[in-house]
Amino acid sequence: MDLRFTDQELAFRDEVRTFFKENLPPAIREKLKEGRHTSKDELVEWTRILNKKGWAVSHWPREYGGTGWTPVQQYIFLDELQQAPAPSPLPFGVSMVGPVIYTFGSDAQKKQFLPRIANLDDWWCQGFSEPGAGSDLASLKTTAKRDGDHYVINGQKTWTTLAQHADWIFLLARTDPSAKKQEGISFILVNMKTPGITVRPIVTIDGGAEVNEVFFDDVRVPVENRVGEENKGWDYAKFLLGNERVGIARVGVSKERLRRIRELAAATTDHGRPLIELPRFREKLAAVEVELKALEMTQLRVVAAEAKRAKGKPDPASSILKIKGSEIQQATTELLMEVVGPYALPYRQEHEDEEGWNEPPIGPDWASTIAPTYFNTRKVSIYGGSNEIQKNIIAKAILGL
Amino acid sequence: MDFDFSEEQRLLKESVDRFIGDRYDFEQRKTFAKSDSGYAHENWKQFAELGLLAIPFAEEHGGFGGGPTETMIVMEAFGRGLVLEPYFSTVVLGGGLLRHAGSDAHKSEFIPKIASGDLRLAFAHGERQSRYDLADVEARAKKSGSGYLLEGEKSLVLNGDSADTLIVSARMSGDERDRSGIGLFLVDGNAKGVSRRGYPTQDGLRAAEISLSGVEVPVDRVLSEDGLPIIERVVDEAIAALAAEAVGAMAEMHALTVDYLKTRKQFGVAIGAFQALQHRAVDMFVALEQARSMAMFATMMSAEDDAEARSRATSAAKVQIGRSAKIVGQGAIQLHGGVGMTMELKVGHYFKRATMIDVLFGDADYHLARLAEAGSLAA
Ligand SMILES: Cc1cc2nc3c(=O)[nH]c(=O)nc-3n(C[C@H](O)[C@H](O)[C@H](O)COP(=O)(O)OP(=O)(O)OC[C@H]3O[C@@H](n4cnc5c(N)ncnc54)[C@H](O)[C@@H]3O)c2cc1C
Numbered sequence: 007m008d009l010r011f012t013d014q015e016l017a018f019r020d021e022v023r024t025f026f027k028e029n030l031p032p033a034i035r036e037k038l039k040e041g042r043h044t045s046k047d048e049l050v051e052w053t054r055i056l057n058k059k060g061w062a063v064s065h066w067p068r069e070y071g072g073t074g075w076t077p078v079q080q081y082i083f084l085d086e087l088q089q090a091p092a093p094s095p096l097p098f099g100v101s102m103v104g105p106v107i108y109t110f111g112s113d114a115q116k117k118q119f120l121p122r123i124a125n126l127d128d129w130w131c132q133g134f135s136e137p138g139a140g141s142d143l144a145s146l147k148t149t150a151k152r153d154g155d156h157y158v159i160n161g162q163k164t165w166t167t168l169a170q171h172a173d174w175i176f177l178l179a180r181t182d183p184s185a186k187k188q189e190g191i192s193f194i195l196v197n198m199k200t201p202g203i204t205v206r207p208i209v210t211i212d213g214g215a216e217v218n219e220v221f222f223d224d225v226r227v228p229v230e231n232r233v234g235e236e237n238k239g240w241d242y243a244k245f246l247l248g249n250e251r252v253g254i255a256r257v258g259v260s261k262e263r264l265r266r267i268r269e270l271a272a273a274t275t276d277h278g279r280p281l282i283e284l285p286r287f288r289e290k291l292a293a294v295e296v297e298l299k300a301l302e303m304t305q306l307r308v309v310a311a312e313a314k315r316a317k318g319k320p321d322p323a324s325s326i327l328k329i330k331g332s333e334i335q336q337a338t339t340e341l342l343m344e345v346v347g348p349y350a351l352p353y354r355q356e357h358e359d360e361e362g363w364n365e366p367p368i369g370p371d372w373a374s375t376i377a378p379t380y381f382n383t384r385k386v387s388i389y390g391g392s393n394e395i396q397k398n399i400i401a402k403a404i405l406g407l
Numbered sequence: 408m409d410f411d412f413s414e415e416q417r418l419l420k421e422s423v424d425r426f427i428g429d430r431y432d433f434e435q436r437k438t439f440a441k442s443d444s445g446y447a448h449e450n451w452k453q454f455a456e457l458g459l460l461a462i463p464f465a466e467e468h469g470g471f472g473g474g475p476t477e478t479m480i481v482m483e484a485f486g487r488g489l490v491l492e493p494y495f496s497t498v499v500l501g502g503g504l505l506r507h508a509g510s511d512a513h514k515s516e517f518i519p520k521i522a523s524g525d526l527r528l529a530f531a532h533g534e535r536q537s538r539y540d541l542a543d544v545e546a547r548a549k550k551s552g553s554g555y556l557l558e559g560e561k562s563l564v565l566n567g568d569s570a571d572t573l574i575v576s577a578r579m580s581g582d583e584r585d586r587s588g589i590g591l592f593l594v595d596g597n598a599k600g601v602s603r604r605g606y607p608t609q610d611g612l613r614a615a616e617i618s619l620s621g622v623e624v625p626v627d628r629v630l631s632e633d634g635l636p637i638i639e640r641v642v643d644e645a646i647a648a649l650a651a652e653a654v655g656a657m658a659e660m661h662a663l664t665v666d667y668l669k670t671r672k673q674f675g676v677a678i679g680a681f682q683a684l685q686h687r688a689v690d691m692f693v694a695l696e697q698a699r700s701m702a703m704f705a706t707m708m709s710a711e712d713d714a715e716a717r718s719r720a721t722s723a724a725k726v727q728i729g730r731s732a733k734i735v736g737q738g739a740i741q742l743h744g745g746v747g748m749t750m751e752l753k754v755g756h757y758f759k760r761a762t763m764i765d766v767l768f769g770d771a772d773y774h775l776a777r778l779a780e781a782g783s784l785a786a
Pocket of ligand 1: 141390684744
C-alpha cells in the first residue's frame with residue numbers, strides 16, 4: 007500500500023493544472039467562483055477548448071476520442087477541473103448518452119452523434135423522470151407506438167435539466183404496454199425540433215431556470231433512433247445511471263468551495279474581528295474538511311477498485327460517494343450562509359446583471375449568490391437517485407438486508 | 408402555570424386565522440406580491456379593522472392593551488400565511504420603539520395613526536459593517552441649532568422603501584461600537600436628504616438601503632438619547648415575534664409534508680409507507696415542537712425587566728428556532744423530492760422565509776456564542 011501519487015501521476019497533475027491555468031477563460035472562472043451559472047455559449051466555448059486538446063471526453067474509449075488515461079489519471083483530471091474551477095462538460099452528452107451510444111448503439115449512431123457530443127455541437131438533455139415516475143423510474147408512462155418505420159411518442163417528461171437549450175433528448179418510453187414494468191421500455195433519441203414537442207420552464211426556489219417539463223404530442227421519430235434492442239431500454243438506463251453516480255461526489259468542487267469560504271471568512275468581520283479568527287467558526291470549517299478528506303480517500307479506493315472490476319458494472323460503494331458527496335456540498339453552503347450573515351437577504355434582480363447597470367451591489371459584491379446556492383444545493387440529495395434510494399441500495403447490495 | 412389562551416386571546420386567534428384562511432391562500436398571495444410596495448393595501452386596512460395594528464399599545468393611546476402573547480398569536484398565523492404586509496416592521500419594531508422610548512406626546516401622535524392603518528414604520532438601524540452587533544452604529548447626529556443633522560448609511564432596512572416614517576439610530580457621541588451615545592430619531596420617509604433604494608429579499612418581502620445626508624431633525628423628533636438598551640429590549644421582543652412566525656411557517660411545512668407522504672405514490676405505495684421517511688417526518692415534528700416551546704418561552708421572557716435574563720432567553724430561543732428551521736425546512740424539501748425544489752409549491756416559500764428569519768437579528772450560531780459567553784441558561 008502506498009497512497010501517494012506516483013511521480014508520473016504528479017507530473018500529469020501539473021500538466022493538467024497548467025493547461026487549465028492557461029486556457030480557462032478568466033470570465034468563466036470568475037463566474038464559477040462566485041457561484042453564478044455559466045451560459046450556454048460559455049459552456050460551448052470551454053468544451054471546444056477541451057476538445058481541441060483531446061480532453062472533452064477523456065474517459066471514453068480511445069477509438070471514440072477518449073484519452074486512454076488510467077482511472078487515477080481520470081480522477082486527477084476531474085479533481086483539477088473542479089478546483090480550477092472550470093465547468094464540467096455537459097454530463098447528459100459526455101457521461102450519459104455518449105457511453106450508451108458507444109456501448110449499445112449502431113455504427114450509424116456512433117458516427118452521427120459521438121463527435122458532435124465531444125464538441126458540444128449537439129446539446130443533449132435527459133428525458134427519464136416523469137411526474138409519476140421519479141424514484142420509481144420504471145413506472146414511466148410515456149409511450150412509443152410503432153407506426154411503420156416510425157415511433158409515435160406521447161407523454162410527459164419532467165425535471166429535464168437545461169432542455170431549453172437542447173438539440174436532442176434521450177428518453178425512455180414504453181414500447182410494449184403489455185409487458186411487466188421494467189420490460190417493454192426502449193431507449194430512444196429524439197431531435198428536439200421534431201413537431202409536437204413543447205418545453206415549459208419550471209422555476210426553482212433559487213429563482214433559477216434550469217429545469218423544464220417536456221411534453222410529447224404525437225411526436226414521430228424514425229425507428230433507427232432507437233438505441234440497441236426494442237424493449238431492452240431498462241438495461242441501458244441502468245448502465246447509464248451507474249455511470250452517473252461516479253462523478254457525483256464532486257470532491258473538487260467542495261475543495262474549491264472550502265477555499266473560498268476561508269477567503270470570504272477572512273474578509274468578513276464579526277464585532278470587528280475576521281470571522282476566520284473565531285474558534286467556533288474554524289472548528290466547523292475543519293470538521294467539514296475532515297469529512298471531505300475521508301470522502302476523497304474513499305473515492306480513490308473506489309477508483310482503484312474500478313480499474314480491476316468488470317467494465318460497466320457499477321460498484322454499489324459508489325452510493326457512498328453520492329450520499330457523502332451531496333451532504334458535504336450541502337454543508338459547505340451552510341457555512342457560506344454563516345459567513346454572509348444578514349447579506350443573505352437581498353434578492354438580486356435580473357436587471358442588475360444587465361449591461362449599463364451601475365448601482366453598487368447591496369452588501370459585499372459576492373453576497374447575492376449565497377442564499378440561492380444554499381437553496382439550489384438542496385437538489386443534490388434528491389437527483390441522481392435520492393439519498394434515501396442510495397441508502398436502500400447499500401442496505402440491499404452491500405449489507406444484504 | 409397555564410398554557411391555555413384566555414377567552415379574548417382565543418377570539419383573536421380565531422379572527423386572525425379566519426383572515427389567513429379567507430384572504431391569504433397561495434394564489435392570492437402571488438397577486439399581493441406583484442404590487443409596487445410588495446403587499447396589498449386592502450390587507451393593511453383589514454388589519455386595522457380587525458384591530459391587529461393596535462394590539463401591543465396601551466388603551467390610553469388608542470391601543471388594544473395586548474402583550475407578547477397576543478403578538479405571538481398574530482405572528483404565528485402570519486407565518487402560516489407567509490404574510491407580506493409590514494406588520495413586523497411597523498407594529499413590532501417601530502411600535503416597540505415608540506412604546507419603550509416615546510414620550511406621551513409621541514405616543515398620542517403616532518399610535519392612533521398606526522392603529523388606523525395610516526402610518527407604516529421602519530427601523531433604520533443596521534449598517535454595512537454592523538452585522539449582528541446592535542451597538543455598531545457609525546451614522547452620526549450632529550447638533551444643529553435646536554435640532555440635529557443626520558449623516559450616514561443604513562442597510563437592510565426591512566420595509567424601508569414603503570415606510571411613511573423611519574426610526575433612525577445615529578450616534579450623538581462615542582465611537583463605532585460604544586454602548587452609549589446612540590440616539591433614536593423619527594424621520595419622515597420623504598424628508599430632504601433621505602434617499603431610499605428598495606429591493607426584494609429572498610423570501611419575497613422587501614427591504615431598502617437608506618442614505619441620510621444632512622437630514623434635519625427637530626428636537627421634538629428625538630425619541631431617545633440613550634437608545635441601545637431600548638433597541639435591545641425591542642429586538643428581544645422582535646425575536647420572540649419572529650420565533651412565532653417561524654413556528655407558523657414550520658408547522659405548515661410539516662403539515663404539507665405529512666400530507667404529501669400520504670398522497671405521493673412510488674413503487675405502488677404511498678411513500679409514507681417507507682419507514683425511513685416516517686422517521687424523518689418524526690424528527691421534523693420533534694424539531695417543530697421544540698421550536699414551539701422555545702417560541703413560547705421567548706414570548707414569556709420578552710416581558711422580563713431583567714435585561715440579562717431576557718437576553719439569554721432570547722438567544723436560546725433564536726438558537727432553537729434556527730436549528731429547527733433547518734431540520735424542518737431541509738426535511739420538507741427532501742421528502743417532497745423534485746417538486747419541493749420549485750416555486751410552484753408553497754413548501755419552498757416557507758423554507759425560504761424560515762431560512763431568512765435565521766439571519767435576522769443574529770443567526771443560531773451567533774446566539775449560541777452569545778449564550779455561551781453569558782454563562783448558563785439554567786435557572
Ligand atoms: C434540479 C433537478 C434536476 C433534475 N434533472 C433531471 C434530468 O435532467 N432528467 C431527468 O430525467 N430527471 C431529472 N431530475 C429528476 C430526479 O431524478 C428526481 O427528482 C428523482 O429521481 C426523485 O424523484 P421525484 O422527484 O419524483 O421524488 P419521489 O420519487 O417522489 O421521492 C419523494 C421522496 O420519497 C423518497 N423515496 C422514494 N422512494 C423511496 C423508497 N423506496 N424508500 C425510501 N424513500 C423513498 C425520496 O427519496 C424522496 O425523499 C432532476 C431533479 C432535480 C431536483
